[in-house]
Amino acid sequence: MKKNLSFVMAVGWVFSLSLAGLAEAQTVEIGTWAGFRTAAVSFTFDDGPQSDVDIAMPMFEKYGYKATFNIVTGWVGAQGMLGWDGVKTLANAGHEIASHSDSHPQSGAMPSKEISTSKGKINQNIQQPYGCVTLAYPNCNTPGDAQVLQNYVLGRICNASWSGGSDIMSKNGPSNWAAVPAMMTGGNGTSDFKGNMQTAVQQGGWVAFLTHGFTTGTNGYANYSPTNASAMEEGLLYAKQNDSKIWVAPMGHVAMYIKERNASTATASTSGSSITVKLTHTIANDVSKYEYPLSLRIKNDNNWTAASGTQGGKAITVSIKDGYIYFDAVPNGGDIVISSGGSSTNPSSSASTQPTSSSAGQPLPGSSTSTITSAASITIEMEDYIQGGEGIGYSDLNGESDNTGYRIDDAGVVKVGTDGYAIGYTMAGEWFGYSVEAACDGQYSVVARAATGNASTTRFSVSVDNVAGSVAVDVPSTGDWNTYTEVEGSGTLKLSKGKNVVKVSIDQSYVNVDWIKLTSDNAQCPSNVTPQSSGSNGTINSASSNPQNPGANNPSGGDAPEAIYTAGDIRWNAFSGNVYCQVFDMKGQLLKSVSVPASQNATALWNSASAGLSKGVYLLRYGNRGSIRSVQVRK
Numbered sequence: 245m246k247k248n249l250s251f252v253m254a255v256g257w258v259f260s261l262s263l264a265g266l267a268e269a270q271t272v273e274i275g276t277w278a279g280f281r282t283a284a285v286s287f288t289f290d291d292g293p294q295s296d297v298d299i300a301m302p303m304f305e306k307y308g309y310k311a312t313f314n315i316v317t318g319w320v321g322a323q324g325m326l327g328w329d330g331v332k333t334l335a336n337a338g339h340e341i342a343s344h345s346d347s348h349p350q351s352g353a354m355p356s357k358e359i360s361t362s363k364g365k366i367n368q369n370i371q372q373p374y375g376c377v378t379l380a381y382p383n384c385n386t387p388g389d390a391q392v393l394q395n396y397v398l399g400r401i402c403n404a405s406w407s408g409g410s411d412i413m414s415k416n417g418p419s420n421w422a423a424v425p426a427m428m429t430g431g432n433g434t435s436d437f438k439g440n441m442q443t444a445v446q447q448g449g450w451v452a453f454l455t456h457g458f459t460t461g462t463n464g465y466a467n468y469s470p471t472n473a474s475a476m477e478e479g480l481l482y483a484k485q486n487d488s489k490i491w492v493a494p495m496g497h498v499a500m501y502i503k504e505r506n507a508s509t510a511t512a513s514t515s516g517s518s519i520t521v522k523l524t525h526t527i528a529n530d531v532s533k534y535e536y537p538l539s540l541r542i543k544n545d546n547n548w549t550a551a552s553g554t555q556g557g558k559a560i561t562v563s564i565k566d567g568y569i570y571f572d573a574v575p576n577g578g579d580i581v582i583s584s585g586g587s588s589t590n591p592s593s594s595a596s597t598q599p600t601s602s603s604a605g606q607p608l609p610g611s612s613t614s615t616i617t618s619a620a621s622i623t624i625e626m627e628d629y630i631q632g633g634e635g636i637g638y639s640d641l642n643g644e645s646d647n648t649g650y651r652i653d654d655a656g657v658v659k660v661g662t663d664g665y666a667i668g669y670t671m672a673g674e675w676f677g678y679s680v681e682a683a684c685d686g687q688y689s690v691v692a693r694a695a696t697g698n699a700s701t702t703r704f705s706v707s708v709d710n711v712a713g714s715v716a717v718d719v720p721s722t723g724d725w726n727t728y729t730e731v732e733g734s735g736t737l738k739l740s741k742g743k744n745v746v747k748v749s750i751d752q753s754y755v756n757v758d759w760i761k762l763t764s765d766n767a768q769c770p771s772n773v774t775p776q777s778s779g780s781n782g783t784i785n786s787a788s789s790n791p792q793n794p795g796a797n798n799p800s801g802g803d804a805p806e807a808i809y810t811a812g813d814i815r816w817n818a819f820s821g822n823v824y825c826q827v828f829d830m831k832g833q834l835l836k837s838v839s840v841p842a843s844q845n846a847t848a849l850w851n852s853a854s855a856g857l858s859k860g861v862y863l864l865r866y867g868n869r870g871s872i873r874s875v876q877v878r879k
């Protein structure tokens with residue numbers, strides 16, 4: 245039985261701190277999105293008409309969601325527009341109140357002095373937990389990026405696709421925080437809230453919508469591209485039905501979350517029945533303190549059945565599910581202390597007294613006597629395969645790579661983040677060898693950090709040269725080749741004390757693997773084993789796990805290595821509506837999104853998808869609701 249460590253969510257950054265001898269270090273994960281959801285969605289409303297309170301607010305209340313309302317300070321109180329009391333009503337309901345200038349010119353950019361004056365007026369009139377932190381440009385024209393970012397966490401434009409960009413952002417937000425895209429809704433925009441949310445979920449990204457007034461109600465000056473309220477409500481209903489995947493939150497909150505997530509470090513150490521977590525960032529500017537809560541989780545290694553928590557001595561909500569302890573906490577908000585609430589089932593709690601919330605941040609009674617149970621682990625970086633070239637350290641079938649310069653014998657090394665590497669461009673039948681020094685005999689479990697933009701689960705296997713058997717690692721679709729997740733292999737590997745050659749075989753094409761971690765079940769095993777990678781003289785007996793026939797390691801037998809097709813092989817189902825198609829290069833980079841009516845055919849889709857692409861192999865993901873295919877096509 246395979247166990248996915250983080251199947252339902254893309255996990256952001258992983259940190260750990262080693263405190264061997266004092267307490268057991270724990271890994272803390274920061275959710276890519278709040279609640280470890282898959283995607284973020286923001287709704288923004290421009291201009292400040294009466295319909296914001298009459299129509300939008302009750303609709304959002306119904307689903308428990310918050311939106312961003314961009315106010316033109318000079319229009320407050322005008323005919324059909326909200327007065328400050330109306331704006332306060334929105335703020336008191338928890339919505340974000342943001343700036344949309346003082347004067348809203350009919351065309352062109354707002355006067356640059358209004359960048360700060362509009363913010364000042366809003367902060368004077370409206371109390372908000374984070375103040376006025378976002379600005380939506382009238383007519384989508386920036387009044388000056390640098391000045392905007394001195395005053396706001398973001399500046400919002402309209403559709404990026406109008407100038408060739410993508411309207412759906414990655415998990416790291418826009419490429420320019422002074423040009424955050426939002427999709428126009430209504431008559432001159434989209435009514436497909438659900439479809440765009442689905443795309444955001446597929447990509448693990450963030451989509452924002454931009455709405456003026458509605459087709460009904462009092463809309464004052466907000467009469468551009470009126471939106472059908474029931475179409476929007478269907479979108480909110482869809483989000484609610486997919487609450488485990490979709491995080492709906494105001495723009496400013498999502499922006500703070502992203503910036504904090506990418507700048508924070510989290511460490512944890514467990515002692516007895518308590519875990520102390522430190523969560524900090526060093527973002528320093530005048531715009532915001534960046535204290536929006538981040539979602540964190542720690543593996544529930546001691547099988548606590550209940551837990552409670554505090555941060556800086558104040559209670560926080562803690563929940564336990566799926567083998568993890570979940571909680572939200574504010575960076576730089578003081579030590580977080582999570583305590584077991586169910587001592588009867590906690591095997592380690594008998595040795596120490598139950599900590600109280602007042603002990604936050606202090607060493608806990610019993611911490612010096614807690615047992616260290618960390619078994620030996622070996623982390624193998626996948627880019628550090630054995631030297632010696634093709635047939636010795638690896639078998640590379642396609643010669644593709646990112647040309648990172650990390651290795652001369654480059655068998656497909658790709659970057660991970662800014663300073664990490666992984667193997668990518670993998671094809672079924674390829675393999676990589678690693679020379680590993682094990683400190684003791686034992687059965688070793690396998691955890692891998694991997695990514696695949698394939699639509700379905702993609703497999704590789706780990707084996708030890710000259711030892712029968714292998715551990716299959718199934719990597720669920722992570723949405724793209726740059727979104728990594730940790731997965732556990734099924735079964736264990738036998739390693740012998742001393743040198744072993746560990747082999748990673750690609751069973752199904754296009755999985756990126758960052759590292760694998762082998763952990764011994766032998767508690768006596770010292771934890772100082774190291775992989776011997778670069779410069780080693782290990783060799784691989786390529787016959788032992790049969791890299792020419794990866795299907796032999798695949799008990800399900802159903803997944804033959806994927807062929808590369810020509811356009812004529814794109815299969816056309818009984819699709820309905822529009823057929824959407826995303827085109828990726830072999831790095832997993834989304835190149836374009838196109839759609840054709842289902843009444844057309846595969847040739848029409850291919851013509852649209854392939855237009856402007858140079859010769860090469862591409863991954864097409866196409867289909868419509870509930871019927872998505874992936875196929876590699878050579879142009």
Ligand SMILES: [Zn+2]
Nearest residue numbers: 290291382383
């Ligand atoms: Zn406007």
